[in-house]
Amino acid sequence: MGLRQFMIDTWSWLNYKPVMASAGRPGNGAFPELARTWVPPHELRRLAAYKVLASYDNNQAGQLAAAGGDVGALERRELGDAANLVDTALGYLLGSEQKVVVEGAEHADDETPTPGAAEAAAVQERLRTWADKELLTFRVQQAERAAVLLGDSVMVLAWNPQKRRPTLRVYDPGFFFPQWDDEDDDFPSRVHLAWELPADDEAGLKARVRRVTYELGPIAEDVEESDGGGAREYPWEPGWSSNVTCYLTDAEWVLEDLKNGETLDRLPMGKAAYRVRPDGTELNRLDLMIDFVPVVHFANTIPDGGEHWGRSVLARVLQALDELAATDSDSSAASATTGTPIIGLAGARLPVDRATGQPKELEVKAGAVWQLGETGRMDALDTSPQLAELRARVDHLLERIASNSRVTAAGLGTLDATEVPSGYALKLALGPLDALIGMMRLAREHKYRLLFKMVQRLYQAGRAEGWTAGESLPTRLAWAPHTPTDRAAVLEEVVSAFGAGVLSLETAVAMLVEAGYPIEDASQEVARIRAKAEQEAAMRIAETAAQGRRDTDTEDDQQEEKSSSGFMVA
Template identity: 90%
Template sequence: MGLRQLVIDAWSWLNYKPVMADAGRPGCRAFPELAKTWMPPHELRRLAAYKVLASYDYNQAGQLAAIGGDASALERRELGDAANLVDTALGYLLGSEQKVAVEGAEHADEETPTPGAAEAAAVQERLRTWADKELLTFRVQQAERAAVLLGDSVMVLAWNPEKQRPTLRVYDPGFFFPQWDDEDDDFPARVHLAWEIPADDDAGLKARVRRVTYELGPISEDGEQDGDGDGGSAVGPRTYPWEPGGASNVTCYLTDAEWLLEDLKNGETLDRLPMSKASFRVRPDGTELNRLDLMIDFVPVVHIANTIPDGGEHWGRSVLARVLQALDELAATDSDSSAASATTGTPIIGLAGARLPVDRATGRPQELEVKAGAVWQLGETGRMDALDTSPQLAELRARVDHLLERIAANSRVTAAGLGTLDATEVPSGYALKLALGPLDALIGMMRLAREHKYRLLFKMVQRLYQAGRAEGWTAGETLPARMAWAPHTPTDRGAVLEEVVKAYGAGVLSLETAVMMLLEAGYPIKDASQEVERIRVKAEQDAAARRGAQAPEDGNGQQADGERATQVLSTGATH
């Protein structure tokens, strides 16, 4: 990219890469797939950015730079620092576990449960059962690693009649092409999932493009569109199970089709593929997937951004974005260190006045080898000098440490988070907490960016169950559910327990809040409401035992019961 062109967008941090200027150009060896005629021009920079980031994750950034014209980049040593940074940030983001939590479910086992608590607990149990069957933690791991590395990830839900539950699948964000309109915010009315299928000569299959489209549109009798883009034969509004008292004229249509690459002409991009040349896929029951009415009024696709997008943007930013140039510097320094270590371990030696052995066959002096046990004969004025490169190697190693500290600071993962901080440099736990402050802010921002997306995912799961008329799921409004994350850093459980006991004993905390604090601190509490009930039952049993052992009544029974509950808490008992 020359000085006459300056692009500032969500991927401007990659402008220093020469390969970014070649994205989409015919004959580009770095991104040949982006030169296809069906590829939308406005998506080229985003897709090129994904490939550059993936090359760092697989230690192939040097190969990509070599394709861009830097021949020396093939010798670059990449030791996994980028992948380590991604995995570290991912580990802190996910925490030790993730749970589905429905608001109000924690009050279901109380003596006087709040209205709707029993229903919330039932929905929470069903959602957790679904999560176990669909391997939600595994899917979340897949999706979130792509989001942390690339900045974006995509999860797609679909109702499976055979399994009688929604299925969850994670897609590469490079396959995701939402059609944003001016009035759309975070939920586009039309979404494409598209990728190219290479030719298979053995099977006699030509190269083709597959496009899966989800589109919101007016309800029609046959789902077809007429010439002016409206639905076919319009029908009356539909009442969805999650809106019993309302009526909607909107539904979601699914189209799954393929096109031969040789049939596509210039200008026939992804959103303009000729339907007359499409080959529609067919479900196992024989239904053609051509504007199939899914009987839902939402697009079952969830886009997860790693960061909160800027105003007017929709895409997230990779955790590597701000430190990519530092990672290049680190790889170059590692390469220099490798070269310096070679001359340090096997030094360059200069000899003067040496008697070199002669090759009997050629009569020429033989080259000397530096190896253990070698003996060289020197004359009276002979001298041997060795080139000492150890000072340069020490400087390079110091530069590596400096770059690692810079990467840790600018990525906000911190040296303490990466594990490179010397434990002897931390005088107290409070100092460690301050050192982890940027990491706390980073994880808080990343989890905030995902909060409403997972709420949306669980809302879709509930509505798909209702639309599929699954057993146990009745009509009614969907309950708000969220993803509950475990603490991302270790906590002082003893200090939290002491704080909880004192606060509860002083009457400034309820028992429910006290148990929730213990749960967040990492105590093995499976269900907060059940734990509260167990503590109360234990306190009542202890009170009854004490009353039976003492003839006179204590006179301050309520206070004594409260003290016993505090004693139960102080033992950390989880029965």
């Protein structure tokens, strides 16, 4: 391999795969779709990496290698280890639940609410209602599994006039083609979503490529704005005029009409067939009346400087998964010879087939009897030691995969419980997993904040009821704990600290929520606790007052009795 062929980039961990070297070449059986003329050359490695990772997830890595010329790969045995690693990491990332949280909403029910707390609580309630209607939990599952497996995922928002709310859709990252300029950071000003549509002979449609483009650009001069032509005041930036808007274009091209060099960002607009909305509007640079691209790209890991793409959880253990599949294949072959051993006979009298006159082939089965001569001998090939070694190697590889992926043996559930002397030792064993999940959640933190900011702005742009002009409130997606917690210990700690006055009630309830207690809304729980405390205090005051009256009455009776006794004596 020459220096010009040695490449280090986001997908360098796949360089050992022979199929990656032939990606995009005409006649390549592994990636025939990458030879299309519309696919940008600089995207070939990324798209090929997605397909390789998807093949591991579906136990088809051997088939993909065979399509690339490795015929022997068809015998490869894949037993779901890659998919299990992805699903395990996904489960720890998501936790038991996710909640939409607006900063400051937890103080709305305080005795003296902080400024803006009531507004934050109202926005939080509306966003949670939107999340329920748009199946946000389900969409997050879709997007995050793609991110954990492939390294990237994409969510797209759009205002729906009929539903009067933003709609949310998850796209395959292989359809996502951002156009980053030198001055762009994480938010490109132009984004393509493109995929092929198969031919439909019955409808008379040829194979096509569909491209949906979001592009920021200056407001057209022929647009009449209330504050002057070519400028617009958006409701989330009152008092500030902007000359930027987002245009949407949705068009199709027939594949056979495209020539070499007419890649995704250079498709001939004269051959485009534009799609039309149900109201008859042609989707050709349609002004969306917003100043942002409603597309959010999620990376599974924090990208390196100058990079934009994430890394799959399988990236650094892919060769170990290959080794594991090869060992499983060898174990299968060894178990066949162990269960049905190879037997050598010497001096045996073989039965003869009367029809052909040839000796019959002997079969190793229960109850078989072979006649041996005086010097006859039978030897069996014992492959059980090799099988035991292969099984030990499987355990070794699983341990390496768990360690190098940082999911850990404890996280994968392969750690023997008898080997853990205490809960503290288990926490130490889960340390790499804690760091992994912390890094993965950090990589998503600002992207979910951006998603909820876009949702609020789309509501404002759609002039939805209850959404007034003003800046969007900071909103995040709160994750549940990714590992089990000692809830009894947390409860004891909270009770002691709150009783000693070193924790506020809000902080104490927040700790219980993080520990996994079934508290739906922290602010409502705080309000209920305070209401109950006030009720109990009132009952104690009333009881004290009643007890005081009883004591007074008793003293009066005693004094009256003494007076009466003195009178009688006198």
